[in-house]
Amino acid sequence: MYKALAGKQLRSTMLATASGNLWEGAVRSSKTISSILVWLKYVRLGPAGPLLMVGKTERTLKRNIIDPIIEMVGSQRCVYKAGAGELILFGRTIYTAGANDERAAEKIKGMTLAGAYLDEVTTFPETFFKMLGTRLSIPNAQWFGTTNPEGPNHWLKKQFLNRAKLHLQRDGTIAQSQDPTAIDLHRFSFSLDDNPYLPTAYVERLKLEYTGLFYRRYVLGEWCLAEGVVYDMFDEKKHVVDLLPDITRWMAVGLDYGTINPFAALLVGVGSDNRLYVASEYRHDSRLARRQLTDAEYSEGLRGWLASYEHRGTKGVQPQWVFVDPSAASFMTQLWADGLPGVAKADNTVKDGIRSVSVALGQNVLSVHRSCKGLLGELPSYAWDEKAALKGEDAPLKVDDHSVDALRYALHSTAHEWRSLIRTNLEVAA
Known part of the structure; x- marks a missing residue:
């Protein structure tokens, strides 16, 4: 059941009168619901002509936007034709598309559009966004979009948001640009506190969940640089243990494959105290050993490591999953041939994976056993790439990142399984 808009939510819908209208800021701050309501009105009353809805992928567009629309207006008035790239909304056909790489611009070449809805705009290639601007050529055409903040040097921030004609700021005031080069764009900035309908306990939990960079972006709604140490919340006194509790489930192995670079694998389990533990590490550095191993030798070493690991008098573990860097296709084939169960491609999305580890x-809810020397050596020095940040990109330095990558694979690929541990531990602490 959706509630009536209030405060900044309502104000933004009344101010969405420009050629471009963008809701940006914190997660769960009501950006999406506000923008959807404006879009629904536009579909009914906007100028005639083709319409377009775009997400990072069609799958994320369906999950983030189309499914909520169906819930709001009913499945008879909103019909999504999966695979056809079309949505029928209020009897009007709307094209749907994903825009997750540079080839996306080809999807809209030649189109003449009367309007567009854009989800997760910062994930689009710049070429796609600029191409879209040339396609909205029907008189009085408008676009409406949402996004979370990125770095202040992101192309969307520098070239568009900084030049917006009107800005509904995070403090609720309205700034109107007097710059003659301002573009016909209205920008609406939200923080987490701008959603009056979120339960107080939920808001507090989100504020506790995010730290550092992700707190500033996803709670405060700031466009800030990714700089310094990636895992600045890591504290050896807090996160390193000499003894493990009973492990109730061996959840996963995260594995970063290397030939010339180090090969690193981490064993992660869930303890009887409802916390995650990196219990053991298998690592081979060809440079130090002065010998590269074959896929078969790595497979043998990995399986031997799992078979020999001993915990509380029990020898040998069989994790539910073995998540491997997707680029190591030949090694996965070797593991399958050798009968190792649970082998799967890791979710190797870098920034989202870093966020999972940061949380x-x-x-x-995560501790590392002191025996994991490679990981403990990399965590304190794993840093953001300052040169990439100046280009508007969030990327860590590709230096001494093999065990931290393995950790990211293990945790991000299983995030849906362990996120509830955060809530459990917060309730216990309360």
Whole structure:
């Protein structure tokens, strides 16, 4: 059941009168619901002509936008034709598309559009966004979009948001640009506190969950640089243990494959105290050993490591999953041939994966056994790439990142399984 808009939510819908209208800021701050309501009105009353809805992928567009629309207006008035790239909304056909790489611009070449809805705009290639601007050529055409903040040097921030004609700011005031080069764009900035309908306990939990960079972006709604140490919340005194509790489930192995670079694998389990533990590490550095191993030798070493690991008098573990860097296709084939169960491609999305690890460390639901020397050596020095940040990109330095990558694979690929541990531990602490 959706509630009536209030405060900044309502104001933004009344101010969405420009050629471009963008809701940006914190997660769960009501950006999406406000923008959807404006879009629904536009579909009914806007100028005639083709319409377009775009997400990072069609799958995320369906999950983030189309499914909520169906819930709001009913499945008879909103019909999504999966695979056809079309949505029928209020009897009007709307094209749907994903825009997750540079080839996306080809999808809209030649189109003449009367309007567009854009989800997760910062994930689009710049070429796609600029191409879209040339396609909205029907008189009085408008676009409406949402996004979370990125770095202040992101192309969307520098070239568009900084030049907006009107800005509904995070403090609720309206700034109108007097710059003659301002573009016909209205920008609406939200923080987490701008959603009056979120339960107080939920808001507090989100504020505790995010730390550092992700707190500033996803709670405060700031466009800030990714700089310094990635895992600045890591504290050896807090996160390193000499003894493990009973492990109730061996959840996963995260594995970063290397030939010339180090090969690193981490064993992660869930303890009887409802916390995650990196219990053991298998690592081979060809440079130090002065010998590269074959896929078969790595497979043998990995399986031997799992078979020999001993915990509380029990020898040998069989994790539910073995998540491997997707680029290591030949090694996965070797593991399948050798009968190792649970082998799967890791979710190797870098920034989202870093956020998952940051949440686990920041909420103190993750500890590392002192024997994991490679990981403990990399965590304190793993840093953001300042040169990439100046280009508007969030990327860590590709230096001494093999065990931290393995950790990211293990935790991000299983995030849906362990996120509830955060809530459990917060309730216990309360």
